[in-house]
Amino acid sequence: MPFTHHRTVRLADTDAAGVVFFARTLMLCHEAYEESLARAGLDLKQFLGGADLIVPISKSEAEYLRPLCCGDKLAITVKPSALTATSFAIQFEITKLGPPDKLAARIRTEHVATSVSKRERLPLSPALLAWISDS
Amino acid sequence: MPFTHHRTVRLADTDAAGVVFFARTLMLCHEAYEESLARAGLDLKQFLGGADLIVPISKSEAEYLRPLCCGDKLAITVKPSALTATSFAIQFEITKLGPPDKLAARIRTEHVATSVSKRERLPLSPALLAWISDS
Amino acid sequence: MPFTHHRTVRLADTDAAGVVFFARTLMLCHEAYEESLARAGLDLKQFLGGADLIVPISKSEAEYLRPLCCGDKLAITVKPSALTATSFAIQFEITKLGPPDKLAARIRTEHVATSVSKRERLPLSPALLAWISDS
Amino acid sequence: MPFTHHRTVRLADTDAAGVVFFARTLMLCHEAYEESLARAGLDLKQFLGGADLIVPISKSEAEYLRPLCCGDKLAITVKPSALTATSFAIQFEITKLGPPDKLAARIRTEHVATSVSKRERLPLSPALLAWISDS
Numbered sequence: 001m002p003f004t005h006h007r008t009v010r011l012a013d014t015d016a017a018g019v020v021f022f023a024r025t026l027m028l029c030h031e032a033y034e035e036s037l038a039r040a041g042l043d044l045k046q047f048l049g050g051a052d053l054i055v056p057i058s059k060s061e062a063e064y065l066r067p068l069c070c071g072d073k074l075a076i077t078v079k080p081s082a083l084t085a086t087s088f089a090i091q092f093e094i095t096k097l098g099p100p101d102k103l104a105a106r107i108r109t110e111h112v113a114t115s116v117s118k119r120e121r122l123p124l125s126p127a128l129l130a131w132i133s134d135s
Numbered sequence: 136m137p138f139t140h141h142r143t144v145r146l147a148d149t150d151a152a153g154v155v156f157f158a159r160t161l162m163l164c165h166e167a168y169e170e171s172l173a174r175a176g177l178d179l180k181q182f183l184g185g186a187d188l189i190v191p192i193s194k195s196e197a198e199y200l201r202p203l204c205c206g207d208k209l210a211i212t213v214k215p216s217a218l219t220a221t222s223f224a225i226q227f228e229i230t231k232l233g234p235p236d237k238l239a240a241r242i243r244t245e246h247v248a249t250s251v252s253k254r255e256r257l258p259l260s261p262a263l264l265a266w267i268s269d270s
Numbered sequence: 271m272p273f274t275h276h277r278t279v280r281l282a283d284t285d286a287a288g289v290v291f292f293a294r295t296l297m298l299c300h301e302a303y304e305e306s307l308a309r310a311g312l313d314l315k316q317f318l319g320g321a322d323l324i325v326p327i328s329k330s331e332a333e334y335l336r337p338l339c340c341g342d343k344l345a346i347t348v349k350p351s352a353l354t355a356t357s358f359a360i361q362f363e364i365t366k367l368g369p370p371d372k373l374a375a376r377i378r379t380e381h382v383a384t385s386v387s388k389r390e391r392l393p394l395s396p397a398l399l400a401w402i403s404d405s
Numbered sequence: 406m407p408f409t410h411h412r413t414v415r416l417a418d419t420d421a422a423g424v425v426f427f428a429r430t431l432m433l434c435h436e437a438y439e440e441s442l443a444r445a446g447l448d449l450k451q452f453l454g455g456a457d458l459i460v461p462i463s464k465s466e467a468e469y470l471r472p473l474c475c476g477d478k479l480a481i482t483v484k485p486s487a488l489t490a491t492s493f494a495i496q497f498e499i500t501k502l503g504p505p506d507k508l509a510a511r512i513r514t515e516h517v518a519t520s521v522s523k524r525e526r527l528p529l530s531p532a533l534l535a536w537i538s539d540s
Binding site: 011012014015016017018019021023069070 | 416417419420421422423424426428474475
């Protein structure tokens with residue numbers, strides 16, 4: 001079972017077309033990613049607070065299947081997989097909870113482990129590898 | 136006891152200064168307001184989906200007491216009070232959970248019940264009045 | 271020459287990693303799209319204000335090639351192309367202005383003309399077709 | 406004449422109520438502040454890139470007088486004034502351009518010069534004082 005993050009759509013997520021602005025769908029996925037890391041004891045703060053390893057997103061792909069409205073209850077699954085020694089991908093699925101539940105979006109991101117000081121790729125840390133294999 | 140909304144600070148809430156961008160603090164409060172309405176069965180969607188009554192924010196005041204960082208756990212309290220027959224205020228307090236807990240921001244908003252069709256003030260609905268008196 | 275939108279990166283575009291949050295890169299492209307439509311006399315408001323034709327984004331793909339920082343000057347090109355009678359794609363390139371100029375991101379979106387009332391696909395309007403062929 | 410920043414309202418600025426989400430009004434003002442600093446040669450990046458002086462916002466007050474819609478053309482004026490040796494305020498006015506032009510919001514922010522390393526107040530730098538007196 002992949003990690004699942006629950007989230008209600010907020011007014012600030014929506015735009016004047018009445019639905020979640022497409023780019024904010026990716027923010028919802030990043031929240032789920034942060035929550036998944038946190039559950040594994042792998043706080044995103046570690047990547048921010050002076051550590052040399054950062055994991056910027058190099059690619060994203062998204063299919064927006066259904067509009068999401070303010071108040072909608074969402075379940076967002078997070079499935080990471082290793083790509084190379086220095087990168088991983090995450091597959092997200094956003095389901096609009098019903099009944100009936102309906103798949104609303106599929107997103108895929110790629111993340112590259114990078115050294116801040118050397119500006120070059122780094123091997124994924126043991127903690128990240130453990131998170132990937134356990135997820 | 137006022138309604139309390141729990142929220143983790145996300146990367147997308149922060150800016151390059153490393154902390155929550157000041158205006159996003161107000162978004163966190165609005166989320167808490169939406170959640171408080173939802174708990175009272177008063178979905179914000181009702182204000183969006185063609186109903187004639189909307190409740191736009193006419194004023195906001197905020198004191199930003201402490202920086203909030205990615206991963207911080209927050210408790211946001213929501214205390215509405217009636218102002219006039221057509222308006223109410225909400226007092227929010229954002230506490231950064233510890234230990235020790237620390238008050239991080241105080242925000243106050245004013246909301247004016249307005250008719251979409253007539254573009255004039257309307258009395259607060261019984262549901263809003265009940266939410267105010269019960270909160 | 272494709273339409274080019276100029277934009278400075280703002281603090282609110284960045285996150286605590288010090289660079290533009292990946293999903294906000296897509297917002298920058300949408301701004302450029304809105305500006306391109308406006309130059310062609312095709313206000314996005316028309317798609318919002320009760321018209322039956324809307325053009326939601328069904329897919330997005332992005333490659334994030336370089337980090338973008340607060341204060342960076344960007345040039346964003348917008349190249350639409352028809353896909354089917356009911357859909358079009360846009361290719362965006364974000365260049366970080368130098369000297370030297372550096373390509374910072376490539377984004378592609380797909381948009382599907384849709385009837386709000388019938389919830390089915392509609393042919394692209396003559397105004398949209400003209401915008402595509404002139405861009 | 407105060408510095409004036411021109412900005413078009415974008416779809417991502419709005420919410421499902423069809424207008425600019427109240428907290429995003431403050432972001433528009435911050436953009437105008439950044440632009441005003443940049444015109445004075447005082448890049449916000451300096452406050453972000455390792456300098457010891459930062460100028461966080463300690464308070465904000467806003468009156469939202471008129472709804473702002475996607476596509477609206479705005480003029481935002483920026484009037485800073487010194488408060489104490491270590492703080493200043495900015496008065497913003499957002500005008501929705503017509504004809505006729507209409508005042509849409511009044512915002513006031515307070516900024517406190519702070520040492521990152523010592524976590525205490527610092528005197529305003531000569532560059533900030535010059536920006537305030539010239540604005």
